[in-house]
Amino acid sequence: xxxxxxxxxxxxxxxxxxxxxxxxxxxxxxxxxxxxxxxxxxxxxxxxxxxxxxxxxxxxxxxxxxxxxxxxxxxxxxxxxxxxxxxxxxxxxxxxxxxxxxxxxxxxxxxxxxxxxxxxxxxxxxxxxxxxxxxxxxxxxxxxxxxxxxxxxxxxxxxxxxxxxxxxxxxxxxxxxxxxxxxxxxxxxxxxxxxxxxxxxxxxxxxxxxxxxx
Amino acid sequence: xxxxxxxxxxxxxxxxxxxxxxxxxxxxxxxxxxxxxxxxxxxxxxxxxxxxxxxxxxxxxxxxxxxxxxxxxxxxxxxxxxxxxxxxxxxxxxxxxxxxxxxxxxxxxxxxxxxxxxxxxxxxxxxxxxxxxxxxxxxxxxxxxxxxxxxxxxxxxxxxxxxxxxxxxxxxxxxxxxxxxxxxxxxxxxxxxxxxxxxxxxxxxxxxxxxxx
Numbered sequence: 001x002x003x004x005x006x007x008x009x010x011x012x013x014x015x016x017x018x019x020x021x022x023x024x025x026x027x028x029x030x031x032x033x034x035x036x037x038x039x040x041x042x043x044x045x046x047x048x049x050x051x052x053x054x055x056x057x058x059x060x061x062x063x064x065x066x067x068x069x070x071x072x073x074x075x076x077x078x079x080x081x082x083x084x085x086x087x088x089x090x091x092x093x094x095x096x097x098x099x100x101x102x103x104x105x106x107x108x109x110x111x112x113x114x115x116x117x118x119x120x121x122x123x124x125x126x127x128x129x130x131x132x133x134x135x136x137x138x139x140x141x142x143x144x145x146x147x148x149x150x151x152x153x154x155x156x157x158x159x160x161x162x163x164x165x166x167x168x169x170x171x172x173x174x175x176x177x178x179x180x181x182x183x184x185x186x187x188x189x190x191x192x193x194x195x196x197x198x199x200x201x202x203x204x205x206x207x208x209x210x211x212x213x214x
Numbered sequence: 215x216x217x218x219x220x221x222x223x224x225x226x227x228x229x230x231x232x233x234x235x236x237x238x239x240x241x242x243x244x245x246x247x248x249x250x251x252x253x254x255x256x257x258x259x260x261x262x263x264x265x266x267x268x269x270x271x272x273x274x275x276x277x278x279x280x281x282x283x284x285x286x287x288x289x290x291x292x293x294x295x296x297x298x299x300x301x302x303x304x305x306x307x308x309x310x311x312x313x314x315x316x317x318x319x320x321x322x323x324x325x326x327x328x329x330x331x332x333x334x335x336x337x338x339x340x341x342x343x344x345x346x347x348x349x350x351x352x353x354x355x356x357x358x359x360x361x362x363x364x365x366x367x368x369x370x371x372x373x374x375x376x377x378x379x380x381x382x383x384x385x386x387x388x389x390x391x392x393x394x395x396x397x398x399x400x401x402x403x404x405x406x407x408x409x410x411x412x413x414x415x416x417x418x419x420x421x422x423x424x425x426x427x
Contacts, residue, residue, distance in 0.1 A: 012232070012241050012243070015232075015241040016234075016239045016241065017226070017227040017234020017235070019234070019238070019239050020236075020353075020414070021226070021353070021414055022226040022228055022417065022418075023226055024224070024225050024227050024232075024241065041353050076375070076379055078382070081385070085379065085382055087375075091378040092371075092374050092375050092378040092379075095373070095375070095377040095390060096394065098389075100392050101391075101394055103395065104390075104394060104395050104398055107402075108370075108371075108374055141251075142253065144252075145237065145252060145254060152363070152364050152405060153364075153405075155364055155367055158364055158365055158367050158368055158371065159371050161368055161371075162367075162368045162369075162370075162371025162374075162375060163371070163375055165315060165368060165372050166372045166375035166379070168312070168314070168315050169307075169312070169372070169376065170376065170380060172312070201238070202238060205237070206238075206251075209238075
């Protein structure tokens with residue numbers, strides 16, 4: 001519902017401002033399954049879903065397990081004229097570690113492994129206590145703020161497209177083997193995308209706030 | 215419905231003398247520093263924040279130059295070493311007949327970064343000068359820029375995977391070149407530039423703020 005004039009402003013608790021265009025709305029309860037979008041910029045405001053929290057936690061847990069598999073199983077294998085070379089996920093992260101490109105190693109480790117894991121961890125920390133019906137843990141708001149800030153810096157999906165491009169590049173020159181870690185990583189990307197689709201930032205903030213006060 | 219075909223007139227938090235939190239949507243009085251729902255810093259839409267956008271954009275543009283001049287990949291086959299730049303790599307791929315991959319690399323590492331620079335410059339300039347053009351188009355453009363920024367990192371990942379995979383000693387080996395560092399920096403800087411852009415300014419620039427328009 002739009003707010004029409006500054007004269008009739010209600011209590012601040014009853015208002016909500018669109019995070020992407022600042023339009024003011026009167027807050028109303030949105031039923032699970034409904035989606036509230038901004039009338040002006042069409043950004044999604046709230047999208048509560050039944051059992052969304054449990055689903056997000058399960059998906060984040062699955063993502064952490066898949067990341068573990070992706071790190072410890074063989075990733076890719078190259079064979080030319082009887083000579084093998086194996087590369088694990090950590091080998092690709094360490095690819096820049098010699099010479100002047102060494103600082104990129106830290107960036108690679110962060111973008112591909114550490115930041116995605118941090119995000120999953122922070123999301124579980126924020127939502128797990130609430131999904132089981134309790135109050136949020138201390139600093140849950142900092143954890144969730146961090147998870148949101150890291151959203152564009154956790155680049156697992158970009159990495160997997162990079163792998164695909166690299167594979168096609170060398171496919172003509174050598175025989176390639178794809179290890180279980182590759183499929184684990186593909187699974188991780190799918191799970192991450194599903195999880196992010198379930199998450200509605202404003203809904204989580206509202207729930208967090210309400211549960212903290214109760 | 216006297217304004218059919220135009221964006222509906224909307225009262226913004228700013229025009230109502232309040233501040234909205236960009237993280238969680240909570241509305242505050244203008245003297246509040248931190249949001250009491252999510253703890254984020256609450257700021258009104260402020261045109262001077264564009265300076266940060268310009269600074270990061272400039273940094274991104276500067277490091278994009280060495281990214282194109284210096285070699286991205288160093289390939290040694292049977293003792294012969296060849297360096298290839300980003301553009302050189304695309305040309306090589308075309309010569310080998312891999313048009314699809316050439317197109318992906320060309321789009322991800324040349325077209326997207328350049329288009330992103332142009333798009334951010336366009337958005338920042340039109341918002342700064344309060345140019346009245348379709349806000350919806352600019353909002354769409356901003357969303358595209360914000361979404362697509364991270365995908366330029368593909369090229370850095372490709373270099374990492376190739377150099378960890380193709381290590382067959384004398385027969386063939388691929389090593390990363392110094393351009394990978396400046397390219398990664400350029401992508402990161404433009405991402406920060408796009409993130410520091412306050413999308414609320416796009417709507418304010420059009421004078422859609424309640425009293426005029």
